[in-house]
Amino acid sequence: MTSETRVDASGLDARERFAQDLRTARELHPEGPLSQTELARRARTSKTTVSRVENGVGPVPPTLPVLFDQIFRTDGHFKRLYEEAVASSFPALYRRRMALEKTAVAVWEWSPTIVPGLFQTGAYARTIFRQGDTRAGESEIAALVGARLARQDLLRGAAPPEVRLVLCESVLSNRVGTAEVMRDQLATLLVHADRPTTRVQILPLDSDAHLLNDSPLTLLTSAQHQLFACVEAFRTAAIIEDPEHVRGAVRAYDELTSEALSARDSAALIREKLDTW
Known part of the structure; x- marks a missing residue:
């Protein structure tokens, strides 16, 4: 212990x-x-x-x-x-991020590479975990997938947070697992997009370069209205609390949403991509 x-x-x-x-x-x-x-x-x-x-x-x-x-x-x-x-099996920093997420009143996500964990299907998550550690046992992978899916309970609660998700268009085409896994994942994104508290937007491939080109970002707003910016890289993560830096992250996120397709056009593009798998 x-x-x-x-x-x-x-x-x-x-x-x-x-x-x-x-x-x-x-x-x-x-x-x-x-x-x-x-x-x-x-x-x-x-x-x-x-x-x-x-x-x-x-x-x-x-x-x-x-x-x-x-x-x-x-x-x-x-x-x-x-x-x-x-x-408790995760490093302390990830545990803190999960605790903040669980009680957040707003969750804003940006991902340039994959569908974030809050929106992943079990098969999509399993593929990512398996690729991340080819030596892990099936019980270990199953536990990780179970924990990831358990995070999604906050989206189905009586008072879910305000959720915004912006994805690079490439996420819809990057293969994770089989074609069936991708079809199910894109269909699940459309289900999330239909929730009244969730907005899903796609950033087109021909958009201008921006500060978050290669960096996923999560903005969490606590019940006390404190903002946290969570950033990740290969096997590392950080939670930014400094107000000036957080404001910078919010501005960068706002630029993404202004360049992204509308929620309606994004849903249409997801359906179009789903049919190609």
């Missing part, structure tokens, strides 16, 4: 609490104690998997937390522990 891993009053981190709470929930099931075999049957998994989860061996399969919450009627408890456990 690293010094940055969050623990509760008992000294347990989220993964250890998940294991302990699962054992407790199984043993104190209102209809009588459940064996690992019976829990595995209800969760449509194997007894070996349940045993590994209860003993804290390896990552929790991403499909199980929601099923455990359904079986034990725990109102999202296991899902929250799972998300916390996965988040």
